Structures are given as C-alpha cells and as structure tokens.
Amino acid sequence: MIIETPCVVVNMDKVEQNLERMGAGSKKSGCKLRPHVKTHKIPALAKLQMHYGACGITVAKLSEAETMADYGLSDIFMAYPLIGKERITRAMELGKKIRLICAVDCFESAEKISQICSSEGYTMEVRLEVDTGMHRSGIPYALAQEEAKKIASLPGISLQGIFTFRGMIFDGEIDADRRKCGIQEGRLMAELADQMRMAGIPIEDVSVGSTPTAEFCAEVPGVTEIRPGTYIFQDMMQVNTGVCGMENVAAEVWTQVVSSCKPEVTVIDCGCKSIATDVAQGVPPYYLKGFGHVIGHSEFTFARLSEEHGMLHKSGNSDVKVGDILRIIPNHICPTVNLYDEVYLMRGGEIVDKVRVYARGKNT
16 A cells, blocks of 8 residues: 555554553453543544443544544543533534533533523533643632532533543652552542542542553542543653553654755654644653654654654764655654544554544544
C-alpha cells in the first residue's frame, strides 16, 4: 500500500498488547474499565477495547458520543460539562437510544438539565465532576458533598456517580510517582463517595484515573471505574513517566525529509499541522525534549516547526537524505490523531489498511 506523508501509522500488534495488559489489570483489581476514546476517535478501535474488557467508553464531547453511537457503541460516559438547551436536548434524544451518562460540576448547570428533561418526562443519568487538583472544571472538593445533595434532589436527574481527572498530582503538586498519585486520587474520591452515601446520596460509581495512574487507582477499595485513554497507543509523555517503553508505543508519525542542504538542520514535512504541540518541553513530570522522538536517530532533536515544516537539529553526522522516511513518536498522541482524516494500520511489520478517524473534529 502506498502511503503519503506526513501520516499516522498504528501498529495493531502493539495496540492489542496494550489493550490486553490494561484489560487484564482491570479485571484482576475488580474495577471496571471505561477507556477514553478521544485518543483515537475511531469506532472500530473502541469496539476492540470493549473486546478486551471495557464496560463502555468515555468521550469528551457530545458529537463524539453521537458518532460512536452511530457505529454501535451503546454505553457511553461524556466526561465534560453538559450545557446549553440545544445540547441538553441532543443528549436527551441520544439517551433514549443508548445508555448515556452525562457530567455536571455545579447545581446551576444541573438545574437546567433538570428543567428540560423533567418537562419531557425523561431522567438523565449524571455524574458530578470533582476538582481534586487539576483546577479546570469540577466542583471544589470541599464543596462537593453539599452540591451533590442539591443536585440529587432535582427531578429529571439521577445522580449516578462522581468522577475526577487529576493527572500526575500529589498533595497539590506535580509529581512523577505514578503509584502515590494514583492511590491518593482513588482514596480522595472513594472517601468522598462514602461521605455522600452516609448523607443519604446514593452514589454508585466512583470514576477516576488516567493512563499513568489508572492501574494504581484501581487498587483502592471503593473505586469502581478507571478511564485511561492514551494507553491504547502510548506516546512520549507515557514513556518519560515510566508507563511504558518505546517498544510499546503503537502509533507513530511517519514523515519525509524534504530538505538536507544545510549542515546543521534536516527539514521534514511534519509541522504543527501534523503533530501536537500542546505539552510544554523540559518541565515536570514529563521533561520532554523537542516535539517528538525521532526513532533510530539520536543525532536529531525535533527542535523547531512551522505550519508545514519541521526542523531537526543535528548533534552529529547523519546519512539521512531527501526522500527518506523518518518515524516519530509524538509527545502527545491524542491531539496528533485529531489532525488526520485517516490513519494507516500495520500488522506484522506491513501496512495492511487505513481507517477513517470518524470523530475527528467532533468538538461540540
């Protein structure tokens, strides 16, 4: 099969190894696995995750949920605040066809969902997002029980659980110790759920964890669900925090050398429109160097990029020539995949197929 660069190539042998490892760990802990499909946005891969033990999937946006439902996924958690009359109506209609759990982080947004759903005689399952240290959306931890009590009293809403996204944080600070970060995250949320139940709020699920912390969150009694996403592909963020080795990374950007006429730089056809640039370099916990790792070429640092050009700075001799294909492990694979209409699939070292990224650009 002829490939055009730049492109994403997915090694399906490694994908299945990654899925089997996480699925087996989740099963051993007795914790449900609900992977976040924003990493790949491909229904066929979501179904493969279900095959390897997932109880359902997680999405970020309603349009992602609609796309996944169109292709047969029927148990979806949208881990993003549901706001706006039009979106609430869309979510309600989708929830009549599949199991859709939505998210709120305050009484104000829950009240609007309640008004619309109760007027239609519909009850929407929701989870309350709790801020345990990331400081983006999510009710502050200290206020969560009181907010949950008010939300649980609303008609048209069933407060099914609580969830958080914490990342690599311990005692409010970034920390590279995945185990202690994960265990603290799990304990915080399990304890909160117990307090809510004692107050008469019937919390069922406690949903936590990301790829670096999920296996440790799952060990905590009271945690019922983990939501890793990147694990299906892995990337340099995961390599640098010890989640995996480079040999476990299943998705690469393949790029072609377009210029080598300068002794200090090699130019490739992979710029910021082809690889993610959202994660800062040289800072904890990832300590990333460059915009990705060039496999097999330690002489290169992916140091600069513009829209269509990537500049590899040389620290030694190189025999790379114009037209050569280079393979790069992205720092962050999730937004990288979202830059492509299709990805190529590889098995046994050979490109065997390409598949559409069906939920690409589904941001509403």
